[in-house]
Amino acid sequence: MKKVCKSIKKVIIIFIIWIILLGLQLRPNPSYSLSFPKDFNFEGKLAFTANIQGNWELFIVTSNSKEPVRLTHTPHDERCPSWSPDGQKITYSLSDDQIARIDINTKKVTYFPQLEGRNIQPDNAPSEDKIIYVHLNPEIRDETDLYIFSMGERNVKRFLRQPSAQYYPRWSPDGRQIVYINFHCSADCGRAIQELWMAKADGYNAWQLLMTNSMCMSPAWSPDGEKIAFSSDMKGNFDIWIFEYRKNGLIQVTKDANLDSHPCWSPDGQNLAFISNRTGKMMIWIKDLKTERLFPFYPFGDKSISCKDLDWE
């Protein structure tokens, strides 16, 4: 009898140990949530889109997040997120060419019926509640205009009168200037040429910043307003570049043979996040501009989930 009891006790102990071990295996993998390097201090809030189930949804990660927060659940694509000045809302465009705004706390989505036609690539002004966006000309292919929508007054005003197509408008941190991309030519030049332009916020003065003879895209102001990061294929493939526009300096930040695009600055201006498909999938990468350390960021811990369209608040 004693022997039987001893055996039962052993079995129970082994069973308890097994349960504990099983529990340890089943606990959430700490590497699933926000896989930054241990010594990387993530600050602020990063908005991005990710392809979870065949379409692109809007997500955010914050310095307090353990995992990405999904903001949208739609069958179409959300794109081009832009943080509002108070950091509580995100303005973005949809794949039906509407612009919407979502409150990250309530997840309530607001549409703007005042914005007629097809509109993409919104950007929030830094201190006023207005957005600049790209309006696609319904009559002429490859022709766009930049418009400003004031949220408070609910009025729409054309920003710039410039022929051809303008894309990716971005307010400077002080709100006085707007950098954007102007389309120069395509087949006539033997290749697509889009260059960086700047305009005063009143829309009456615009000038070309660079003559790269390449396809430039997705400019992003540094938080101190001294630099503009952008993507360009001037060296044969799309890399991230920084234009120090007051010093007229141009620095190549990435040198991979694949696409690097859509840069955005960390709040302290020390890091650049961008999208790269160097692994075969569109992913978020972060580069420390001081140490030159470069690492991928898998917000879902899963390397198979593609991400794109960033904004770092």
Next chain:
Amino acid sequence: MRKVFWSFISIILIFMACSPIPPHLRDEGTYLDDCKEELICNVTISTVSFNPKAGQELGIYYTLTHRAKVTVQIFDPDHGLIRTLCRGITKGPGEIQEIWNGRDTEERIVPNEAYFFTIEAEGPSGKKMVYDPTTFSGGEEGIISEADFNEEMGILTYSLPEMGRVLIRMGIKEGALLNALVDWEPRSPGKINEYWNGKDKNNLIDLSNHPRSKMIIIYFALPENSVITYGNDEINYREYKLRLAQNRPQKETRPRLNMPSRPISPHYQLSNIWDREPKITVEFPLKEKTATDDGVLILKGKEVVRVSLDKEYEQFFANQQFEISFFLDTEYYAEEETGYTPFNWLWDLSEVSPGNHILTVNINSYKDQIGILSMKVIVEK
């Protein structure tokens, strides 16, 4: 007697001085006047195309003006090494012949494509010469402005003035691109017949009789002495390069030595693996759709149209950047300038008249690769 003897010797000596010296006894001076100072000259081939699977072979002929160590190599259109016919073998002087059986280094029959070769020679005094046709030929753009279509026979005929890589695209003027009949394929010079049923890629539209149909036939020249292989129906060039020949050495890069007679096509510089029409798919992932008996989708309200690039093309196209265009009944309808994949377009069908329609999607990279797909849909209110 002595006079006769010395006269006879003199005659022999005079005769020898006037006779040409046999080639194998020469080691200095030119071999043939027309080769001038060249170590390699008179490079020709026996045929412009051959079928290795049928046992046919290619003869490569050249002249060496001096004895030399020779290396002859065959390359694919992306300058990957296919086979070394000889390496550092002493040959010449004289007319030399090499034979290529259309097989690669692993004795596999090469896929149907255009190939070229190089000859490197090093003479006894250390003088080197390389015959590399890419240094003086290839890539020159050309346009074919005349073609005949025999609708009954289903044959499109045109003349190609030189060996080249040909592109034939068809569509609607200021509308959709509907067919890439020939997608940068190599063709021999002369009269070319292409089989075409007169329709678009998906056999929905009678292009040949459309009042606004448009066709372009363009080409760029292949390097001198290129040869086209045919007859291999087991593997195409793309599969061969991606699966079997990924790690082959590349031909040494050499600069162009002459000014081209015509502009060089930008497609000449692109990879033949990727400079093609990509495969695309179009789906309607929302559940509320039905199909007719012949599989035509019935759409209403707002539908999500999901456009995807084939996985193999995703990275290449993302690197080029691309745009996605939608056409309804061949007319421009909508466009996504900064394309991505998968792209989920929300189509508001309230703007579309009820009935049968053809939706066409074009995916255009900024380096001129274009994916095409058309499908019938029925719109209901």
